[in-house]
Amino acid sequence: MKDLLYKVNIRELMGNPLVEISTVEFDSRKVAESTLFVAQSGTQVDGHDFIDKAIELGAVAIVCEKKPAQIQDHVTYVVVENSSIALGIIASNLYGNPTEKLKLIGITGTNGKTTTATLTYNLLESLGFATILVSTIRILIHGKEYPSSHTTPDILTLNKIFSEAVEAGCEYAVMEVSSHGIHQNRIAGLHFQVGVFSNISHDHLDYHKTFAEYIKAKKKFFDELPKSSHSLTNIDDKNGIVMLQNTDSTRHSYALKTDADFKARILENQFDGMLMLLDGKEFWTPLIGQFNAYNLLAVYSIARILGFDQEEILTSLSKLKTVDGRFQSIITENGIVAIVDYAHTPDALENVLNTIQNIRTRNEKLITVVGCGGDRDKTKRPEMAKIASNESDLAIFTSDNPRSEDPEAILAEMEVGVEPQNFRKTLKITDRKEAIKTALKMADRGDIILVAGKGHETYQEIKGVKHHFDDMETIVELSKQLNK
Ligand SMILES: CC(=O)N[C@H]1[C@@H](OP(=O)(O)OP(=O)(O)OC[C@H]2O[C@@H](n3ccc(=O)[nH]c3=O)[C@H](O)[C@@H]2O)O[C@H](CO)[C@@H](O)[C@@H]1O[C@H](C)C(=O)N[C@@H](C)C(=O)N[C@H](CCC(=O)O)C(=O)O
Ligand SMILES: Nc1ncnc2c1ncn2[C@@H]1O[C@H](COP(=O)(O)OP(=O)(O)OP(=O)(O)O)[C@@H](O)[C@H]1O
Numbered sequence: 477m478k479d480l481l482y483k484v485n486i487r488e489l490m491g492n493p494l495v496e497i498s499t500v501e502f503d504s505r506k507v508a509e510s511t512l513f514v515a516q517s518g519t520q521v522d523g524h525d526f527i528d529k530a531i532e533l534g535a536v537a538i539v540c541e542k543k544p545a546q547i548q549d550h551v552t553y554v555v556v557e558n559s560s561i562a563l564g565i566i567a568s569n570l571y572g573n574p575t576e577k578l579k580l581i582g583i584t585g586t587n588g589k590t591t592t593a594t595l596t597y598n599l600l601e602s603l604g605f606a607t608i609l610v611s612t613i614r615i616l617i618h619g620k621e622y623p624s625s626h627t628t629p630d631i632l633t634l635n636k637i638f639s640e641a642v643e644a645g646c647e648y649a650v651m652e653v654s655s656h657g658i659h660q661n662r663i664a665g666l667h668f669q670v671g672v673f674s675n676i677s678h679d680h681l682d683y684h685k686t687f688a689e690y691i692k693a694k695k696k697f698f699d700e701l702p703k704s705s706h707s708l709t710n711i712d713d714k715n716g717i718v719m720l721q722n723t724d725s726t727r728h729s730y731a732l733k734t735d736a737d738f739k740a741r742i743l744e745n746q747f748d749g750m751l752m753l754l755d756g757k758e759f760w761t762p763l764i765g766q767f768n769a770y771n772l773l774a775v776y777s778i779a780r781i782l783g784f785d786q787e788e789i790l791t792s793l794s795k796l797k798t799v800d801g802r803f804q805s806i807i808t809e810n811g812i813v814a815i816v817d818y819a820h821t822p823d824a825l826e827n828v829l830n831t832i833q834n835i836r837t838r839n840e841k842l843i844t845v846v847g848c849g850g851d852r853d854k855t856k857r858p859e860m861a862k863i864a865s866n867e868s869d870l871a872i873f874t875s876d877n878p879r880s881e882d883p884e885a886i887l888a889e890m891e892v893g894v895e896p897q898n899f900r901k902t903l904k905i906t907d908r909k910e911a912i913k914t915a916l917k918m919a920d921r922g923d924i925i926l927v928a929g930k931g932h933e934t935y936q937e938i939k940g941v942k943h944h945f946d947d948m949e950t951i952v953e954l955s956k957q958l959n960k
């Protein structure tokens with residue numbers, strides 16, 4: 477117990493500090509013999525209410541913020557100011573402080589985290605360095621895949637997988653840092669070498685309540701970076717400079733539109749790739765769209781900050797392919813261009829549609845199939861419907877993951893955003909497969925179908941139940957069936 481508490485800010489300790497601990501848990505349902513249980517207050521319940529339950533199941537030590545009314549003699553109690561921060565330090569001690577042995581890069585921002593993190597991982601691996609990736613889609617330890625349940629997992633899981641990465645010989649670690657993760661101290665105690673900010677726009681206001689609070693959550697990540705680390709920000713974003721205002725780390729910037737430490741420009745943008753001028757050098761990439769120019773520039777800047785050579789980075793970077801469900805496209809037998817993209821925020825949807833607008837000839841139809849997730853920020857709904865109907869020749873509104881909500885009610889909230897002149901350009905088809913089928917039926921050779929919102933996801937959650945669903949798979953299957 478004493479070893480686990482090293483560097484924890486203790487207010488009061490009752491009982492034996494030398495008690496033998498077998499494992500640490502923050503969920504009473506997972507407690508077994510000799511567990512140290514950390515009670516945290518949450519968004520649904522308060523972990524302090526489960527202290528007795530944890531002791532019943534075998535907990536021998538408790539870390540908490542409030543001293544329980546009933547103290548049990550055989551149990552050690554440690555009162556701290558903030559138990560989720562204490563949990564971060566304990567988790568790191570438990571697993572031998574793995575992030576001190578890795579060069580850890582954390583990426584935050586509303587959009588582009590998965591893309592930037594995955595491309596950074598792919599770049600480092602292709603440069604010959606064993607790396608771990610922690611992302612929304614998957615966790616990869618030097619090529620070995622593990623499932624991922626959150627964008628930023630809890631701090632015990634993080635330390636566990638980082639310690640496995642150290643064992644597997646990894647030198648670098650790349651992870652997505654979500655605003656929920658920062659706010660809930662899921663990254664407490666991690667030793668970051670580089671912190672990256674991509675952008676901030678409308679999302680998660682159901683959780684953070686105001687945009688100012690959302691910005692504050694993201695900024696906290698940079699405020700807490702140590703002096704020895706580096707921070708990198710996109711200064712084309714209105715809040716890019718704000719993020720680094722109070723950081724002790726060494727600051728770096730990137731931009732397409734303004735002067736910055738790392739600069740790039742798009743020279744040509746087509747459906748099969750982009751020609752860019754990156755830090756003064758011409759460079760071809762199969763990735764598409766301005767948002768990917770930002771992502772690639774961020775990856776390049778990270779690699780430069782880590783000390784890699786420009787030529788070496790560009791050679792490997794130009795070989796990197798798109799990330800699953802991020803502007804993933806196919807051309808069907810009959811020449812329809814179908815694009816699957818994870819755009820699930822107004823900003824992302826606008827970016828993807830603008831990218832398509834910039835490349836298309838306008839002799840073809842653009843059909844967008846899109847929905848909005850249930851139990852998530854409701855203010856996104858009318859905005860996304862407005863953007864889709866404005867920018868497309870036809871917008872089909874359908875279900876994303878309704879979760880516990882009524883799918884029809886979500887669609888009704890989306891439709892509020894459609895401007896009167898666009899009414900005739902919209903359709904509402906609740907069943908996502910039917911919606912995709914209709915889009916395919918209405919498309920002819922050369923037309924473009926964008927299926928947005930679910931990207932790589934392989935399920936659809938309706939009334940709390942997850943069913944198998946894969947946008948790309950559905951498109952391929954239906955286009956064959958319909959001879960399209
Ligand atoms: C709203 C939210 O973020 N919730 C996360 C949070 O749970 P919570 O604080 O609400 O937990 P709670 O249910 O109130 O319980 C409080 C405490 O009591 C404990 N407890 C609870 C019940 C019990 O019987 N015994 C017990 O000990 C819990 O373990 C917890 O420590 O902490 C949990 C453990 O880390 C997370 O699994 C959980 O994620 C939920 C499932 C979730 O859906 N989160 C999403 C919104 C999320 O985090 N998304 C971001 C990405 C967003 C993005 O950028 O797009 C992510 O990083 O994935
Ligand atoms: N740099 C960017 N700026 C704006 N939009 C982007 C950017 N990169 C990607 N997008 C758009 O946002 C979508 C999500 O991208 P990505 O999965 O990389 O973001 P994320 O930040 O990981 O999202 P999440 O928070 O859901 O994990 C993409 O499918 C694309 O439409």
Ligand SMILES: N[C@H](CCC[C@H](N)C(=O)O)C(=O)O
Nearest residue numbers: 820848849852876877929930
């Ligand atoms: N990480 C995001 C993903 C949203 C993806 C979208 N398909 C949805 O289900 O709303 C969230 O949990 O808000």
Ligand SMILES: [Mg+2]
Nearest residue numbers: 589590612627
């Ligand atoms: Mg992500």
